[in-house]
Every structure is written in structure tokens, then in C-alpha cells.
Amino acid sequence: MNLIFRNIINEFLNVIPMAIYDKMVNLKLVLPFYHSITDTPGAHIRNLEYFRSIINFKADVDFFKQNFNPLSISELSEPQKKKGFFISFDDGLSEIYHNAIPYLLEKKLTGAVFVNSDFIDNKALFYRHKVSLILEDLKTNPNEKRVAEFLNIKQESVKDAIWQSGYNETSKLDQVAEILGLSFRQYLDFYKPYLSSTQISEIQSNGFTIGNHSKDHPNFKNIPFEEQKNQVALTSKLLKENFNVETIYFSFPFGDDQLKKELFNYLFKEAEICLSFGVSGLKSDEFTRHLHRIPMEIGSLSADKIMKFECFKHLLRNMAGTNQINRRN
């Protein structure tokens, strides 16, 4: 939605205090989630805009603490008994170790960090982060024409083509980087965008949950069922073996849009996933062990405004009877 239009609605919604929305919607679980907390986003996320400034994050935490009770991850399985909030982070990015975890600990809060097993210790780079790095490099690199020739497209279409590159085009991104003289390995070694094993263990010892966010972050709707299962199982195995994680929680890379019942049945039975997480705000799900979280990286909008807008959407969907997500076979 257009940010200007959203701002106008927000001003209107802002007149009513949060406590009234809480009563109207009967908020049970409030699950804010983030990717990175930083004031200086690295080139790997700068073009994706999946980050929140430190000051906004701290204000969010204060807002949630003031308005809702903090919950532990085990309490999320019992929404009828307890209501409150729980914060989580996707993609296992290292900025949260420096910029988010210390503030949460200071406020006596914990949360969950969902990691991709391939990226831990900066072993590899997520393909969307490659996209962002290439787009950043193209701003100053004189070799765009050579990339256009390689991709066999017009030079003015290069940025769009890079932006639209999918999970299965990772090798194409690698070749483009080579043409540009851009080294992903060097970036990983120098910038260290992802959490190290040592940082993960330290986060864990502070009471945080380390969860499964797949092996290398494909969009699950674009890969076959067997590969979906592999992505889940391999990361669960690594979390158990390397970090002694006993209870596995899973958050879907790119959300859970269009995913079938068979995958959820696999998760909660064979894969022994305790709870899974999506990104559809305050919606509920036909699979009650699949919980939806609220994306908080919306420009510099305050948590108060983001929450009120989520409540507003929830009330509208209630009238239309579309608050629950049903899955197809």
C-alpha cells in the first residue's frame, strides 16, 4: 500500500488509544518480527529494506513492554491461557547480536532467532543478499554493459533482471558478480553479515531460542515437496547436533503463501516442529500450531501505528470473514 495513503489512515486510527484496539480485536498473541537492527545497513540488505533503525527498535520494545505481557516461546503454544508478545528475528543476521539482543536483555526479555544453516559462520550468502550487493555495485561499476551482454538484454533492463533473479538463478548471480569483479567471498569475510556459531551459542545461553529458517532460504512455493522437506530436516539436524536444540521452531523463508496442507502435516508430525511462524500479521491459521507474526520493518512508522493498522485490518477482515487462512490440499 502507498505509504502516503497509509499515513493518512494512520493519523485517523491514531486518535483511539491502543487499549481500545486491544479490547476490540481481543489480541492474544502479538508477534513482532525483524531481520536486522541497524543504522548503517550493509550493502547486502541496503536494497531490500529489511531493517529497522536502533532507535525505532528500542522504541518498539518499550511500546510492546508497556502494552503487552512478555511471553516465553513455550507459552506461545497456549494462547488461551496467556496473552502477550514475543519478538523474533529471521535470517540470522549479525547486527542483531550487536544492536538488538543487548537491549532485549537489558529489558529482561528474550526472543527467537531463526537461522539458515548454510549461512551460519558466513559460509555462504543468501541469494537475495547477492541481489542487493550486485545492485549496490552497479551504482558505480562501469561494467554494466558487459553484464547486459552476458544476460543478452538491453543495458537499461539489467537492474530489473538482477532484482527479479530467483533462487534457481544463483549461479547466474555468481557469474554477474564475477564480471563486475565483485567478490561475495571477500564480502562475507570482511563484513560478516551472518551470526557465527560462537555468537549463536552466546545468544542461546542468554535464554534466546535458535530456530530453523531453512537451509538456504528458497521460496517454498517454488520448490517441490521433497526439497521443502530436505530444507527443514537438514537445518533441524544441524541445530540439534551443533547447538543441542531440543525443541525445533520453524519460520518460513518468504512466508507461507500458497503452501499446501501436506507440508504443514509433515512439519508437525514427521519433522516434529513444535510451532511454525508466518508473516501475515494478526491473521489466524487453520493449522493452530502455525502462528502469524507482524512485520515491523515499515519505514520509520512507530510500533503504535503499525499495531493500530494491523488491528484495523483485522477488524475489516472480521467483517469479511477472511481472518483465518485455510490451506489447500
Ligand SMILES: [Zn+2]
Ligand atoms: Zn528470511
